[in-house]
Amino acid sequence: MAMRVKPPPGLGLIKGLGVTLSTMLKTIFLPHKYLATVNYPKVKEVPVPRARGVIALDQEACTVCMLCARQCPDWCIYIEGHKEEIPPDEPGGRVKVRAKLDRFDIDYALCMYCGICVEVCPFDALFWSPAYEYSETHMGDMLHDMDRLQDWLEVVPGRESIEQGTYQG
């Protein structure tokens, strides 16, 4: 059994001082390499592709099944819809029924970013996007309607960048 040599008392204190001093010098003289933060409003931080920034909605894929609204722990998803009758292709045929989305709002003032709605959606209508700059001066403006949610679709990262996982370079 190898003998553990007890370090001299106070060695840890000196090591700690070394760590803070070297971090300080590195941050002062080589900020581009060692700085852990960015000057946010001037320099934008690039989040990893899987970051949970905002939820985007694909209106075409949504079938008004209400699964997301029912699973939401915060009840921050508001869905309304109606059924449209599509006339039969030939006379005497069956009348088809199609659900149509009237309203799909997510209240980001309530949302806790758990992502259960995205998980539970059977038709892949909801997506995570790493976009994070949508703060408002008025609380009510945090309610995003379905057109705004549709717009977020543009910033949903493609499959490849998501497959890269959380590691960037």
Added chain:
Amino acid sequence: MIELLTDLFSNFWVSLAGKLALVALMIPLIGMALGFAEIKLSAKMQARVGPYFAGGRWGWAQLIADGIKFFQKEDIIPTAADRPVFKAAPMLVLVSTVALLVVIPFGPGLIFRDLSVGVFYALAVSSLSTIGILMAGWSSGNKYSLIGGLRAAGQLIAYELPLVLAVVGAVIMAGTMSMSGIVEAQIAAGFPYVIVQFVGFGIFLVAALAELTRIPFDMPIAESELVMGYLTEYSGFRFLFFFLAEFANMFTLSAIAATLFLGGYWLPGVPESVLEFAGPAILLGKVFLLAFVMIWFRWTFPRFREDQLQTLAWKWLVPLALANIAVTAVLKVVL
């Protein structure tokens, strides 16, 4: 013109008003400079930028903005508080800091008042802030404040002793208790006392950190267990007083350490004629060096436990300081 000025300042009241204005300007300026150094250096030690936008560049106006913010805040006094004591406590703490400035020599002859018992006065006045802190803790009518105040009392009494004993070595070597006398003795000896009094210097630095209730000796404030200790109920301008006193105290205690052990306004090799002008700058340089060490310690070390705190003071620092005094006295007689 110069004759007129000297004539004017020979008047007691005019010179008193001038000195008061200087001190009233110095305390906030020094407090802000050290506070800014603290927030900026702590940011660098944690690989952050720190304040950046206030004032346009480097965030230099951050603490001015903070000060204005404190002015605007409501002055809340709890119903259960002992009002006169609650109001007097921050003033007493700041007064002890201001009174310390009196005996610090900034250059040859550049001293507010050269007391023959300067060291004794400095140590006596610095312990005034203990009473202020105890008053703040007691009068707040809050259990966290009370525990914080009592912890502060226990800690400051424990560390006052090594602080005083550490200084005695330097006093024995110089043979005088006058602060400027000690600097002159160091000039005559040709070396700063830290070379032989390194034990005393170390003890003084540790005890000064404890006097300032800074991390690693911040048991009286201990955010994680006592909310904010004796500061819990203070808000607005009164809180600003404590804040200013903390950083100004950092300056005055560093200045005393620099004067007693590092040669004060004197640097080896600098001629007397230059000292007249460069003295304050040299002293400020030494003070900022010591302040940097204090900031460095603060952002490196975790907090002591209460019993470890007392053990360090009574079982290590006091005997070490006594041994230092004995050795110094014997060598003074023998050599």
